Amino acid sequence: MxxxxxxxxxxxxxxxxVMISPREVDETLGTMVCFHPRYALGDHHNYIDPDDFLREMYLNTVGHDEKGMKRYEWMVNAIWSRKMTGPNRNEQAVAETMLNVISKKYIMLPLYLLDHSGLAMRTVSFHDPWDSAQVGWIYVSKEDALKAFGAAEMTPKIREMTKKALRDEVEIYDAYLRGECxxxxxxxxxxxxxxxxxxxxxxxxxxxxxxxxxxxxxxxxxxxxxxxxxxxxxxxxxxxxxxxxxxxxxxxxxxxxxxxxxxxxx
Known part of the structure; x- marks a missing residue:
């Protein structure tokens, strides 16, 4: 006191x-999607796992129709055969490819959680393999970002302003998780x-x-x-x-x- x-x-x-999560009461630019076996983090969503979320975002980018689904299936099969087999396989190759495509329509930042004598969250790694890991993403469509900043096109300046706004939201949520209320x-x-x-x-x-x-x-x-x-x-x-x-x-x-x-x- x-x-x-x-x-x-x-x-x-x-x-x-008795502080309510700022994600429930504040107006936010980004959407925070998290996955954790013990904690309900970020915004409410109905995705089963990170793969389900990335697949949905990928289809939202290339087209949520039969053509888009075929493109998704072809991409997964191609990457599995080239990058996810053999001695030098990359288990994150599919996710990395989807994120690259998703970035054409959305601005996304990763979310990392530190779980050690309390919780903390930020958009860069804690470099602690024992008590921290990536738990999700915070994202906003480029269209919504342009509306928020009253801009006509996505310039490097608008992109950085958008990322800063997303990081600021994570900073507020981090303070909430830390109990700084x-x-x-x-x-x-x-x-x-x-x-x-x-x-x-x-x-x-x-x-x-x-x-x-x-x-x-x-x-x-x-x-x-x-x-x-x-x-x-x-x-x-x-x-x-x-x-x-x-x-x-x-x-x-x-x-x-x-x-x-x-x-x-x-």
Whole structure:
């Protein structure tokens, strides 16, 4: 728990333990398709396995019809006979060929998962053969990318902008997997004034986004946030806020008879 106090205000920043996946609530450019035996990752899909997904994407590119299916079957048979037999066989040859064809219509980035004392995801390898592996892809059609960036053709600049947007989405999802999800509560004289949850990312970025939500006279509290581990420290701060609330209630109660007497005199 992070805590900061100033005058009558108390700001608490805590982990958001019921955070919903950003893939379900955020508007996204890309579609994240993942396969894992234990974890439900990325966006919902109905593909059986990576081969099923790549085959569908391949057919979407060359034509989802009889001609496209024949082209797919010919490609698989040709690669099997040339590259997937013998001493120098390449077991990824079919997938690599399909990805090359798919790239004519889609922009795709691989997704790698690290599963070691928690989960992490990124678009480049973790170089850890024991605890990490590729689990899927994030992709967007070139047509949708052009619409998103208001462009007429896929230039190198638009391609890089699209890849950056996809990497940014993976970065947000990675923070979610790591548990970097937070919310805040702002108290004034012991009473909850406002709260907001669903902040994802590293703490520096979270501080900036929380400051944007706070009233002007409380924004500097984010710079004073400190980790409070000792229960005594937390309790002491809450007791101070409770005393403010009691004093305010007592003052209000004391002012009430005076107000009534004033009204009678009138």
């Amino acid at each position: 992070l805590m900061a106090a100033k005058d009558a205000y108390l700001l608490l920043v805590q982990p958001d333990d 937070y919310g805040y509560e702002l108290y004034e004289k012991g009473e909850l004034k406002e709260s907001c949850w669903g902040f994802i990312g590293d703490m520096d970025e979270v501080r900036k986004r929380i400051a944007e939500q706070l009233p002007d006279d409380c924004k500097d509290l984010v710079d004073q946030l400190e980790e409070r581990i000792r229960p005594q420290s937390v309790i002491k701060t809450f007791l101070k806020q409770a005393k403010m609330q009691i004093d305010q209630a007592a003052k209000s109660a004391g002012d009430k008879p005076k107000q009534q007497a004033f009204e009678i005199a009138r």
